[in-house]
Amino acid sequence: MVVGNVGLLSGHGLSVLAVDCFASPMRPLVQLIQSVSSMTLQPHRNLALLVRMLVAFVLAASVFPAMAQLRVEVSGVGLTQLPIAIAPFRGQDLVPQKLSTIVQADLERSGQFRATELAAGGMDELARPDLNAWRQKGADSLVAGSVTRLADGRYDVRFRLWDLTRGQDLGGQSYAVSQADLRQSAHRIADFVYEKLTGDKGIFSTRIAYVTKVANRYNLWIADADGENAQSALASPEPIISPAWSPLGGQLAYVSFESRKPVVYVHEIATGKRRLLANFRGSNSAPAWSPDGRTLAVTLSRDGGSQLYLIDAQGGEPRRLSQSSSIDTEPVFSPDGRTLFFVSDRGGSPQIYRMPVAGGSPQRLTFTGSYNISPTVSPDGKSLAYISRVNGAFRLHLMDLTSGNSVAITDSSSDESPSFAPNGRLLIYGTSNQGRESLTTTTLDGRVKTRLAGQSGEIREPDWGPLQKQ
């Protein structure tokens, strides 16, 4: 979590301090004191300075409070959720990550589980549960496990999943992980439980990309699907927008303004190697990968206006796809790679269209409202999420592509950049509340929304990464 206070402190040449934990605002003060103690000003100036900095940090703490994960559920939704108990893992008090808490947060964020509150202790993956006792707590399933430190410094994480209604052991796993991978092991456990009990693929060990802006500094982050454990892929003094994961998850395409105009990079995440995909005359933006990863659709202004082009993922000469004197932008491929959805204002206002990649007339999809943008298609190709302006509010909508029926699934007013989870059961989007930007996930019916923990400051432009091969 970043506490950005550059404006108040930059005059003193101090570092901006960042803390990467689920923290109270007090913790940055520890590092502040550490840096103050190394200053070499005269004593009375030190005191005045220290007082001013403490005041500044108190103010900063109130302006940028720690962003905790916050889940909001519409009442009455409980009937469709599976009740589950997740016992604290034996030994987790001694390790940096509370594994059962992460598993529980993952399962609850899916909207398909309701966790039973329970007292700590006593269970691990070997213990056979007292079925009656656990069922009385209202749980149909139970997860129990343990985490033990190994001789080589890694951790041995084990768990078992129980079906309490039938008294059946549904299996378990064990992982040997480094400390850095402890969170990931909890996400894998949540995936296992989710898949066993719902039949759907779990997405808790996938990753998301997003952009933050703190003062005049932009970062492109790659984080766990719960927003934690963020690592910076790119830091820049100029804006970064439109990150797009490659289908296999090894690369990100994005738009960078670092050379004083928008250009599209393809960036290899593990190595940091990146190459310019589109740096043509004018503006280059809106990259979208084809499902086979071989082509990207982009918006280029090289021939005048903003038009759609296809370009090979290795670079080269683009092929023009749209021919209009209007704005055509925000292309996105259907899962079978044969259709392109995009935004065009050829009808007088921005609306969503689709057209065959192989060529052909675009077909308009949105007819309600005068501003429909940012389409994204579900992995099964049946739904379209997008942003629609309704009475001045920019709101996330979901359209059934078969019927054409559409419904708003939020009631906020500054939604942007929706992206489906790769199992199609959740959407992530950017939103803002009283000027504070945040990332939120929502079930497709809009009933269970979770604001993600993670960076504070301005946070936007999420894109959900793919399922990774295991």
Added chain:
Amino acid sequence: MNRYVLALACAALLAGCGSSVKLDDVAVEDKTGKAVGTVGAAGAAGAAGSAGVGTGALANSGVAPVDVNRSGAGAAALQGPRIIYFDYDSFVIKPEFQTVIEAHSRFIKADAARRAAVEGHTDESGGREYNLALGQKRAEAVRRALALLGVPDAQVEAVSFGKEKPAVEGNDDAAWAKNRRAEIVYR
């Protein structure tokens, strides 16, 4: 005195958290990233059925950070007004900005080596990519106006910043009016 105050402040704090990342407020340097190591072996074997328990390390591909250079200083520029403002959702150049465009057209034509860019911007209302395209329309409108006065296209590039670089922060109409603009800059 200094130590006393420091001690007081420290005593007032709860235990700090273990890890932190310091971001220095200095000019960034371009450097190729190297892989951040957290990579384990290939993923955990799945457990099949109720009796099996799989083992294995977890894959978690690292992220190598990349820092970007600050952009360099611009070339010699024409002093005086260089910003054209636009109405809401419009890219029409209003008559009061014709003199600005005329002045810059003369400046650019005076030296065939001069390179100008017209940077289009929008207010913050609406989506980023659509606003990028709208800013592009504003930039191209100014470039067309320059071309009508004889400025060769090769000397002017029209680019857009969309809503990413507002001139004025704020949520009121006055701020938004100052952000709907095209700026002529020299590179």
